[in-house]
Amino acid sequence: MRKIISKSFNLEYNETKKGRLDAFINDEISELTRSQIQKFIKDQYITVNGQPVAKSGFKLTNGDKILVNVPEEEPIEAIPENIPIxxxxxxxxxxxxxxxxxxxxxxxxxxxxxxxxxxxxxxxxxxxxxxxxxxxxxxxxxxxxxxxxxxxxxxxxxxxxxxxxxxxxxxxxxxxxxxxxxxxxxxxxxxxxxxxxxxxxxxxxxxxxxxxxxxxxxxxxxxxxxxxxxxxxxxxxxxxxxxxxxxxxxxxxxxxxxxxxxxxxxxxxxxxxxxxxxxxxxxxxxxxxxxxxxxxxxxxxxxx
Structure with missing residues (x-):
């Protein structure tokens, strides 16, 4: 089951030279880390011109439209574990x-x-x-x-x-x-x-x-x-x-x-x-x- 989307970002690439997808998103959205972005790409939460891409290093060209869907984080709960301290x-x-x-x-x-x-x-x-x-x-x-x-x-x-x-x-x-x-x-x-x-x-x-x-x-x-x-x-x-x-x-x-x-x-x-x-x-x-x-x-x- 896919996670619930918590927020989305619509971006457009306007550079004359080709650029990496993950690097571009990292520069545009400061709240996301590079590793998070790469995971979202792998899990197909990020599309380019409406289509998911296979690699974080996907090369963008001028005019490409990028949709970044940020999934809702799974709740974290601290539970007791028998670990020696x-x-x-x-x-x-x-x-x-x-x-x-x-x-x-x-x-x-x-x-x-x-x-x-x-x-x-x-x-x-x-x-x-x-x-x-x-x-x-x-x-x-x-x-x-x-x-x-x-x-x-x-x-x-x-x-x-x-x-x-x-x-x-x-x-x-x-x-x-x-x-x-x-x-x-x-x-x-x-x-x-x-x-x-x-x-x-x-x-x-x-x-x-x-x-x-x-x-x-x-x-x-x-x-x-x-x-x-x-x-x-x-x-x-x-x-x-x-x-x-x-x-x-x-x-x-x-x-x-x-x-x-x-x-x-x-x-x-x-x-x-x-x-x-x-x-x-x-x-x-x-x-x-x-x-x-x-x-x-x-x-x-x-x-x-």
Whole structure:
């Protein structure tokens, strides 16, 4: 059964040179990603002059009329799944977990299950009206490992989100990055927003959202350095974009780093230390976990 159409776009190609169908739609409709467009073409939701086309690379000619039908998304629901999680701390209000590399934090298009949220819902009860991101107050990327704080009720959620907004909590990372540094410490203050050339990426952009990252050089090796990074703000891909911006991309980063890099399971970035005021007791709590084995093994190789 075909999905219900949620919206449609009528486009006309007015270029003297031939152009790719998927690239043209991507330029014209900013809310769609290139992968979404290619899937819609494959599923015959997009027609050229009234006819479906077989390939995303279909060449358009001047005057071609394109109809883009956007299907209604299937509802996403977070359901409990018996997936082991590394619990660092837990009480009636908060849960602190060490997320492994390769795990998405919550269900979304393309990742409907096997997420950290699915695992948490099996592990314990979360009293939250958000059906997709219950208990989630902050996130780390799929291939970034490390500490996350989870709110088990509304009191905890409001308190932890307030601390994030007021920048009163502690979030420190360690990362292996390309290149060496003359300075021992630094501060990167550069606004972030969606990249104008690649919608999958964030970038330093004029009039973007305020973003501040502090770094300290812990060790230096041949062509690489180990950094401690402290977040003042928490924007999407903040550390990865800021390090690329200053010419020291995170090693292993498939999105913002060079192809010639350290081999691993994605970026060598780990949320090592997390601190916050407990929402009920008002006591300061701080946790720290070591990076995964592949991170530590790579450090050992660099040292030798």
């Amino acid at each position: 590394d619990v660092v701390y837990e009480d009636d209000d908060v849960l602190v977990v060490n997320k492994p590399q390769g795990m998405v934090v919550h269900p979304a298009a393309g990742h409907p299950d096997k997420t950290l949220v699915n695992a948490i819902l099996y592990h314990c009860q979360i009293n939250d009206d958000d059906m997709i991101r219950p208990g989630i107050v902050h996130r780390i990327d799929k291939d970034t490992s490390g500490l996350l704080m989870i709110a088990k009720n509304n009191l905890a959620k409001q308190s932890l989100m307030k601390q994030l907004k007021e920048k009163s909590n502690l979030r420190e990372y360690v990362a292996i990055v390309h290149g060496n540094f003359k300075e021992k410490t630094g501060k990167i203050n550069a606004p972030l927003g969606r990249s104008k050339t690649d919608r999958k990426k964030q970038a330093v952009v004029e009039n973007g959202r305020n973003a501040v990252t502090h770094f300290t050089v812990l060790e230096q090796f041949e062509n690489y350095s180990l950094l401690k990074l402290k977040l003042e703000t928490g924007r999407t891909h903040q550390i990865r974009v800021h390090m690329q911006y200053i010419g020291h991309p995170v090693a292993g980063d498939p999105l913002y780093g060079p192809k010639n890099t350290l081999k691993g399971n994605g970026q060598f970035l780990h949320a090592k230390t997390l601190g916050f005021v407990h929402p009920r007791t008002n006591k300061w709590m701080e946790f720290s976990v070591e990076p995964p084995k592949i991170f530590l093994d790579t450090l050992m190789q660099l040292r030798h």
